[in-house]
Amino acid sequence: MRFLTTFHLWPFLDTLVSYVVALVLGTAIGAERQLRQRTAGLRTNALVAIGSAAFVDLGQRLGGDVESIRVIAYVVSGIGFLGAGVIMKEGMHVRGLNTAATLWCSAAVGAIAGSDMIAEAVLLTVLVLTANTLLRPLVDAINRVPTDQHTLEATYTVTLTAPVGVAGPMGDMLVEHLEAQSLPVAELSTQPLGGDRLSLTATLVSTNVPSDELDAIVEHLARVHGVVHATWQARTHD
Secondary structure, three states: OHHHHHOOHHHHHHHHHHHHHHHHHHHHHHHHHHHOOOOOOHHHHHHHHHHHHHHHHHHHHHHHHHHHHHHHHHHHHHHHHHHHOOOEEEOOEEEOHHHHHHHHHHHHHHHHHHOOOHHHHHHHHHHHHHHHHOOHHHHHHHHHOOOOOOOOOEEEEEEEEEEHHHHHHHHHHHHHHHHHOOOOEEEEEEEEEEOOEEEEEEEEOOOOOOHHHHHHHHHHHHHHOOOOEEEEEEEEOO
């Protein structure tokens, strides 16, 4: 039996320690995610850590440190596909980025444990838990700070409603008014609204525009040119 020739007690105990440490540390990271009812919770993070440790330990046992480094490279790229599965986009909002990053860190913890660097794996686990728990109040405090419009980078759009028959002239007029205010237009798009109306949307090149300037332009279009509906919107960058 090949098992009798490949089994060696001390290397086996070394592997056992790596697996157990990866399980315990992955469980600690996953428990925090589970408490917050995230998509990837306790079992997912624990399995990611154990799997990473197993692949790295196997590469090290069969091919030495050089082979384990190659396996680590594949683990890093492979975990990205798993992390992408927990990222969801809902309209303008993206959810799951923090959970995906936590999975990535769990894989790193497992890879470090599989490389027999137990102290380093424990250290990384403590830092991951710190980032997911102790930094949360700091994030909340920053989010409560009023946004300074002068430092906000966003994609600005100006939209007006026009009859289909005059969409062309209305679009030209919109672009002219914006560029007259030193607001160059990157794109002008149209969207049917039903009946004989459509919306004209001008996307600006600028990423920092004072709101009062856009308010003045929208008010001018509605008051002077008789536009039925004119508005503007700022969408912050991800």
